[in-house]
Amino acid sequence: MAEERIWTAGLAIIGDEILSGRTQDRNIAQIASWLNLQGIRLAEVRVVPDVHERIVAAVNALRAENDYLFTTGGIGPTHDDITVDAIAAAIGVDVEVHPKARAMLEAYYASRGGLTEARLRMARVPAGAELIENGMSGAPGIRHGNIFMLAGVPHIATLMLEALSGTLEGGRPLLSQTVGCWVPESEIADLLGDTERSHDGCQIGSYPFFREGRVGANFVIRSTSESALEACRQDLVSRLRAAGRDVIEGGIVQ
DSSP: OOOOOOEEEEEEEEOHHHHTTSSOOOHHHHHHHHHHHTTEEEEEEEEEOSOHHHHHHHHHHHHHHSSEEEEESOOSSSTTOOHHHHHHHHHTOOEEEOHHHHHHHHHHTTTTTOOOHHHHGGGEEETTOEEEOOTTTSOOEEEETTEEEEOSSHHHHHHHHHHHTTOSOOOSOOEEEEEEESSOGGGGHHHHHHHHHTSTTOEEEEEEEEETTEEEEEEEEEESOHHHHHHHHHHHHHHHHHTTOOEEETOOOO
């Protein structure tokens, strides 16, 4: 039987404020979850400073290794919003003002002081790009082929993702189930490995934690097949119980 096609995406988080620690990124989790629903796996994330050459290098590396590339940040109205320029350089096209984006911004800012030169920067796109709808602030996201430029503000990025839902080619969604156990993961490492090897198409991730003086771990089973996922879950639970471990279905809340 032919191996199932796995679609992947890379993500570049762009912004000095992330690297400085002043702003905590909240886009990785929501983009990864959204991609899973589209049948696409987030394969790699890079956090990149507001430096033209570094953005170009990250964009070229990530888009060469994945089916899709997403970026967040750097498409606003200020001088340090250079994502559009860097991506245009990476793919070898000019930057132009998108007429539809300009019209959208003119309408949005008509009662908000008008379309200034700074605000007009948000209509700039790599030549040949399409727009991604943004129902909140008027400034659209940008799509150029398999590259998607989203806002850095999480709730605006969410709206842009919603506009893209169902429009990307992908495989089957990645499903998951979780079981928890109060046990050091080192004591059952072989059990976990043996279980995973017994179920083709399934992966088991182990996520240990320490709480209230106790060591525990949650085990997340992933597969694109619901039947394979359930079979692996049942087998893991049976093996843990046979080893004398108490199992918490659904995982241990941390």
